[in-house]
Amino acid sequence: xxxxxxxxxxxxxxxxxxxxxxxxxxxxxxxxxxxxxxxxxxxxxxxxxxxxxxxxxxxxxxxxxxxxxxxxxxxxxxxxxxxxxxxxxxxxxxxxxxxxxxxxxxxxxxxxxxxxxxxxxxxxxxxxxxxxxxxxxxxxxxxxxxxxxxxxxxxxxxxxxxxxxxxxxxxxxxxxxxxxxxxxxxxxxxxxxxxxxxxxxxxxxxxxxxxxxxxxxxxxxxxxxxxxxxxxxxxxxxxxxxxxxxxxxxxxxxxxxxxxxxxxxxxxxxxxxxxxxxxxxxxxxxxxxxxxxxxxxxxxxxxxxxxxxxxxxxxxxxxxxxxxxxxxxxxxxxxxxxxxxxxxxxxxxxxxxxxxxxxxxxxxxxxxxxxxxxxxxxxxxxxxxxxxxxxxxxxxxxxxxxxxxxxxxxxxxxxxxxxxxxxxxxxxxxxxxxxxxxxxxxxxxxxxxxxxxxxxxxxxxxxxxxxxxxxxxxxxxxxxxxxxxxxxxxxxxxxxxxxxxxxxxxxxxxxxxxxxxxxxxxxxxxxxxxxxxxxxxxxxxxxxxxxxxxxxxxxxxxxxxxxxxxxxxxxxxxxxxxxxxxxxxxxxxxxxxxxxxxxxxxxxxxxxxxxxxxxxxxxxxxxxxxxxxxxxxxxxxxxxxxxxxxxxxxxxxxxxxx
Amino acid sequence: xxxxxxxxxxxxxxxxxxxxxxxxxxxxxxxxxxxxxxxxxxxxxxxxxxxxxxxxxxxxxxxxxxxxxxxxxxxxxxxxxxxxxxxxxxxxxxxxxxxxxxxxxxxxxxxxxxxxxxxxxxxxxxxxxxxxxxxxxxxxxxxxxxxxxxxxxxxxxxxxxxxxxxxxxxxxxxxxxxxxxxxxxxxxxxxxxxxxxxxxxxxxxxxxxxxxxxxxxxxxxxxxxxxxxxxxxxxxxxxxxxxxxxxxxxxxxxxxx
Numbered sequence: 040x041x042x043x044x045x046x047x048x049x050x051x052x053x054x055x056x057x058x059x060x061x062x063x064x065x066x067x068x069x070x071x072x073x074x075x076x077x078x079x080x081x082x083x084x085x086x087x088x089x090x091x092x093x094x095x096x097x098x099x100x101x102x103x104x105x106x107x108x109x110x111x112x113x114x115x116x117x118x119x120x121x122x123x124x125x126x127x128x129x130x131x132x133x134x135x136x137x138x139x140x141x142x143x144x145x146x147x148x149x150x151x152x153x154x155x156x157x158x159x160x161x162x163x164x165x166x167x168x169x170x171x172x173x174x175x176x177x178x179x180x181x182x183x184x185x186x187x188x189x190x191x192x193x194x195x196x197x198x199x200x201x202x203x204x205x206x207x208x209x210x211x212x213x214x215x216x217x218x219x220x221x222x223x224x225x226x227x228x229x230x231x232x233x234x235x236x237x238x239x240x241x242x243x244x245x246x247x248x249x250x251x252x253x254x255x256x257x258x259x260x261x262x263x264x265x266x267x268x269x270x271x272x273x274x275x276x277x278x279x280x281x282x283x284x285x286x287x288x289x290x291x292x293x294x295x296x297x298x299x300x301x302x303x304x305x306x307x308x309x310x311x312x313x314x315x316x317x318x319x320x321x322x323x324x325x326x327x328x329x330x331x332x333x334x335x336x337x338x339x340x341x342x343x344x345x346x347x348x349x350x351x352x353x354x355x356x357x358x359x360x361x362x363x364x365x366x367x368x369x370x371x372x373x374x375x376x377x378x379x380x381x382x383x384x385x386x387x388x389x390x391x392x393x394x395x396x397x398x399x400x401x402x403x404x405x406x407x408x409x410x411x412x413x414x415x416x417x418x419x420x421x422x423x424x425x426x427x428x429x430x431x432x433x434x435x436x437x438x439x440x441x442x443x444x445x446x447x448x449x450x451x452x453x454x455x456x457x458x459x460x461x462x463x464x465x466x467x468x469x470x471x472x473x474x475x476x477x478x479x480x481x482x483x484x485x486x487x488x489x490x491x492x493x494x495x496x497x498x499x500x501x502x503x504x505x506x507x508x509x510x511x512x513x514x515x516x517x518x519x520x521x522x523x524x525x526x527x528x529x530x531x532x533x534x535x536x537x538x539x540x541x542x543x544x545x546x547x548x549x550x551x552x553x554x555x556x557x558x559x560x561x562x563x564x565x566x567x568x569x570x571x572x573x574x575x576x577x578x579x580x581x582x583x584x585x586x587x588x589x590x591x592x593x594x595x596x597x598x599x600x601x602x603x604x605x606x607x608x609x610x611x612x613x614x615x616x617x618x619x620x621x622x623x624x625x626x627x628x629x630x631x632x633x634x635x636x637x638x639x640x641x642x643x644x645x646x647x648x649x650x651x652x653x654x655x656x657x658x659x660x661x662x663x664x665x666x667x668x669x670x671x672x673x674x675x676x677x678x679x680x681x682x683x684x685x686x687x688x689x690x691x692x693x694x695x696x697x
Numbered sequence: 698x699x700x701x702x703x704x705x706x707x708x709x710x711x712x713x714x715x716x717x718x719x720x721x722x723x724x725x726x727x728x729x730x731x732x733x734x735x736x737x738x739x740x741x742x743x744x745x746x747x748x749x750x751x752x753x754x755x756x757x758x759x760x761x762x763x764x765x766x767x768x769x770x771x772x773x774x775x776x777x778x779x780x781x782x783x784x785x786x787x788x789x790x791x792x793x794x795x796x797x798x799x800x801x802x803x804x805x806x807x808x809x810x811x812x813x814x815x816x817x818x819x820x821x822x823x824x825x826x827x828x829x830x831x832x833x834x835x836x837x838x839x840x841x842x843x844x845x846x847x848x849x850x851x852x853x854x855x856x857x858x859x860x861x862x863x864x865x866x867x868x869x870x871x872x873x874x875x876x877x878x879x880x881x882x883x884x885x886x887x888x889x890x891x892x893x894x895x896x897x898x899x900x901x902x903x904x905x906x907x908x909x910x911x912x913x914x915x916x917x918x919x920x921x922x923x924x925x926x927x928x929x930x931x932x933x934x935x936x937x938x939x940x941x942x943x944x945x946x947x948x949x950x951x952x953x954x
Contacts, residue, residue: 298887409887419884427709427729435711436729512887 047130047249054253061260062268064357068349069311071356074286074300074402076307078276089275098391102322105169111162112191115155119198122152123252126245146216153202157219160195163188177321177339183263184319190258194251199223201244208237269315270392276309277393281596284547285401288511299405299509302364303348304356306402313394314346323386323396328625328647329379333640336379338386338396344371345399367403375639377403378415382507382630383589388621397630404509418508421634425513429499429520430465431634440495442467442474446481450495451528457492459484460530462544464537465500466664472671473664479693480536480560486696487572491534497524501543508631515551518543522553536560536689538590538663539629545595559591561601561662564692568607575695578610583691584656585613586647586670587623588663601662604688608695616650624650628665648673652683659685698753698809698848702743702777703798703829704736706761706768707819714922721918722788732768735814737775738875741882743812744776746846754778756805760785760797766898773893774885780898783906790915791820793908795828800906802833810851811872815840826874837872838865842879 078085091097096113100106121137128135138145167188170178178184202220205211207227214221232240259265288298300306323338324330330337348367349356355363368374377400386396407413421431428436440450442463451460461484467477484491499521502514521544525533533555535541545557558566567573583605591597598620605613618624627643637643648670651659659674661667664687671685708714709729717724732740740757747753757772759765760783769780783797802808811833816823823839830837842862843854853865856876885893903909930946932939947954 296888412884412886414884416881419881422884423731424711427731428711433711435709435713437713437727512890 044131047127050250051127051253054256058256058260064353065260065265065311065315068353068356069308069315071359072304072306072308072311074305074307074310076276076309078309081279084279085275085277088277088279089271092274092391092393093271098393101389101391104165105320108162108165108169111155111158112166115159115162118148118152118155119159121148122198123249126249130249142212146213149213150216150218152198153217153219156195156198160192163192163195175321175325177323177325179319179321179339181263181319186258187262187264190251190255194248197244197248197251201241201248203227204237204241204244207232208234208241263317263319265315266318266392269312270318273312273316273392273394276312278395282542282546282594284550285506285511286398287547287550288405288515290512290515297406298409298511299407300399300402301366301406301410302361303345303352303367304361304364305367305406306345306399309395310345310399311349313399314342314349316392317342317346317394318392319343320391322389322391323394326385326389326622326624328381328383328385328627328643331624332643332646334375334379335373335639336376341372341376341396341399342394347371368407372403374407374413377407378635379639380630381589381625381627381632381643383625384593385589385622385625388593400630401507401509404507405511406509408509409512414508415635417636418631418634421508422505422510422513425500425502425505425517429517430469431500431504432465432469434469436496436499439463439468439498440493442469442477443481443493446478448481449492450497451492451530452495452497454492455528457490459489459491459532459534460525460528461491461493462501462533462535462537462540463493463498464535464540464664466668467536468498470664470668473667473687476536476664476667476687476689479687480564480689482693483564483567483573483689483696487567489567489572492528494524494528499524501540503539503543504631504634506543506547507629508634518548518551518553522548522551525553525555530555532556532558534558534560534563536662536664536687538588538595539665542590542594559595559597559600559662560689561591561604562597564689565600565603568604568692573692573696575607575609575692576697577695579608579658579691579695580610581658582612582614582654582656583608583658583660584616584651584654585619585660585662585688586616586626586651586666587619588661588666589623589625589629591662592623593621601660601688604692605660608691611691614654614656616654618650626661626663626666626669628669633665633668642673642676644669644673645676648677652677652679657683658691659683660688660691661685662688698746698750699805699807700743700747700753700755701802701805701808701811702736702739702755702757702772703811703813703825704740704757704759704768704772705733705794705814705817705819705825706730706759706765707733707817710734710818716920716922720920721916722920725787730764730767732771733814733817733819735816735818735875735877737814737882738877738879739812739814739873740772740775740777741880742841742844742873742875743810744883745880746810747776749846756781758783758798758801760789760794760801762787769898770893771885773896773898774890775883776885776889778896780896781901782898783901783903785903785908786913788913788917790913790917791822791824791828792915793913795825796832796912797903797906797908798825799829799832800908801901802829804901804906808833809870810846811835811870813872813874815874815876823874826872830872833870833872835870835872836867837874838867839874840876841873842876844873844879 096110099109125137199220202217203223206214206224321339327338352364380400382397384397424431424433463477466473499517502517506514533544541559585601624647626647659670667687674680674683674685709731712728715724743755747755755777756779757769757777758781759769766782769782773780781801783801785797813826838853838855840856841853842856845852850868853867855863857863932942
């Protein structure tokens with residue numbers, strides 16, 4: 040025991056005490072959130088994903104340079120933390136060092152620490168180069184980041200200096216395991232310091248090192264570097280499945296009087312943990328179609344603003360003054376921000392710490408629509424059409440089966456002897472362009488000898504757009520009605536050409552008692568080809584580029600099948616756009632945006648069309664009616680309609696088969 | 698203020714009209730019913746007036762068969778406080794409808810202001826609003842596109858022919874028939890839809906409002922559907938020949954010039 044022991048215990052106690060207090064507040068604020076989020080299922084999978092993504096840095100490493108930089112710092116810090124712990128313990132009680140693990144093991148440990156300390160310095164140099172010289176847009180400006188880079192660099196320098204003066208002063212047995220520090224010691228030996236001076240300097244740098252670490256403990260809970268702690272549970276509690284549904288409201292429960300999120304605490308603890316985990320890396324923003332077309336939405340800014348709202352309301356939340364909490368919609372999170380989202384989920388797929396941006400937007404929309412009747416004016420007629428005629432378009436429900444006139448397709452009511460129910464969807468039923476797609480797909484089904492039926496006028500809109508705009512009540516009315524109809528005909532397998540219908544029936548009808556084998560036409564056609572039931576034989580001498588629909592790709596992880604289908608076309612050459620697969624750019628129609636005017640910024644579909652045209656392909660292929668419409672419009676806007684065709688994969692296959 | 702709104706339930710605008718078996722009316726089977734869109738403007742105007750005048754109530758009234766209660770519920774969900782339903786036959790004419798509504802209104806303690814749509818979108822007769830005003834002894838303004846309200850009078854802006862507007866100052870009580878452009882009707886919030894389910898709709902019969910079958914002055918029979926739309930004709934040739942042929946067709950076939 041020396042004076043150092045007492046000073047250290049006092050300082051460390053104060054630092055960790057304060058840090059612990061701040062963490063308790065963060066925990067209490069998260070706990071005050073009212074919406075439920077159950078994330079304790081499938082524990083084994085959760086542990087595995089935490090190991091892969093925290094220790095393995097899997098998601099972080101999806102971005103090469105920045106990923107390697109981060110992983111170096113992360114792994115280095117784990118190693119160095121072992122040394123820091125040793126230092127803390129031995130400061131309290133001198134013999135409590137880690138040499139008991141054996142000379143060779145201890146040598147290996149300090150060797151790794153020494154190397155990684157240097158590696159972290161290199162990584163930090165790259166981080167600074169990137170942040171201050173390259174300045175990627177997504178990163179933005181951050182005082183927090185500058186503070187942390189300075190603190191971390193000082194920490195590393197302090198460690199190296201501490202060790203080099205240790206070598207000079209004490210000449211420890213493991214000095215050969217400290218190559219970087221030895222080089223430095225070699226430099227300082229030129230100063231010809233005596234052993235005592237070196238020992239003093241070792242002590243000084245050791246204290247600098249320990250104080251910076253304690254400073255970190257104090258600093259972390261209130262900075263973006265909270266991700267150091269929060270990202271670990273956030274990865275563990277992540278949504279395990281790509282495919283997911285929007286949270287279902289139980290309208291029967293009369294105790295529920297608030298639908299959706301008006302205040303920050305109307306969201307769930309997991310949402311709070313999301314804000315705590317955000318390190319403002321900007322990967323979400325880089326891929327956001329709304330942000331990239333000058334809309335006011337940036338997923339990164341949204342998370343930061345929600346976090347800010349939470350912190351601003353801290354006192355009221357902790358005091359339980361529910362009524363005084365300020366609304367989510369404010370000067371930062373405006374209604375325009377909330378309506379700009381196309382629900383494409385590029386942000387969520389990009390996020391290295393698994394923040395779920397869209398769920399927050401959906402909950403905020405629910406409140407705006409159902410509680411406050413606030414939404415873009417043009418949406419009102421869409422809701423009314425869905426209410427009266429079960430389609431967002433202004434057409435009669437009586438005309439729903441007109442697309443099939445003359446095709447002698449039976450309805451389920453006419454003939455219950457069918458294997459597959461063809462879910463037509465409102466676009467296939469009413470939109471002139473997409474009626475052609477539906478006729479082409481029906482033609483394929485006939486060529487393949489599939490026994491199929493349609494619901495005819497009994498089919499209703501799945502409610503996808505209503506739900507994503509926030510009208511959960513209307514969605515549930517439609518969903519329950521459709522489930523009742525599907526179950527009445529004992530439907531087992533559903534095939535649809537619409538990714539929105541696909542996602543809704545597959546992932547969102549289960550809770551209403553609708554459980555079917557739902558297949559998208561891209562998968563279905565791919566299977567028909569693989570089984571030899573249809574064989575594309577006529578040459579399609581075209582370069583084709585495929586546009587991924589968000590609801591097949593990012594929402595349901597189906598990327599390969601539509602490409603397989605296109606590759607089966609004789610003579611066709613399939614090329615990729617600059618953004619493809621899960622990095623693909625939305626057409627702009629998802630999340631109910633199909634029905635809203637795009638008044639702010641550039642048009643998303645134009646931007647995506649530019650990417651498609653850049654491939655010089657003669658055909659832009661799609662597997663979604665909304666994408667088909669948006670890209671078709673884009674090609675017309677670009678005055679390329681006579682040179683480039685926008686086609687559904689079903690039309691191409693139908694033309695190539697006989 | 699005691700604010701009243703008259704509304705009619707009509708088939709949805711996308712409905713494919715079929716004739717009833719006896720051709721004396723339309724076949725109502727399978728029809729999706731809505732509040733006539735002009736009446737929605739009337740409801741919205743009533744609600745906005747109520748919101749500006751604390752302590753006011755809005756009562757929605759409709760005359761028609763049992764199904765029209767749904768339309769009254771829609772008004773209640775938008776924010777009306779009370780509902781009155783006068784049960785009259787499906788086949789009622791404008792006179793019976795207006796007299797029944799006026800009869801029900803006269804049973805109310807006080808009617809300060811009355812809103813209707815300028816016409817219903819099904820028969821397009823544009824009769825009931827003025828007939829109600831007549832039976833009530835109220836002055837009225839039709840085709841209302843703007844209004845400034847005070848406690849006793851209204852400065853009304855109505856649309857007249859040729860895209861012009863007429864300004865009228867009118868003392869209350871009075872009736873106003875709403876035209877498109879007056880406002881944008883709101884979408885009912887979910888809590889209000891829930892609350893509307895519990896609000897009471899007062900049921901009245903013909904006899905309760907001093908009417909009888911004899912008040913129906915018009916009886917409809919022999920409805921016919923308009924002839925199906927003919928395919929268009931394309932006139933070929935150079936401009937001069939096209940013009941000549943067009944004139945001939947308009948003169949000899951269409952007989953419009």
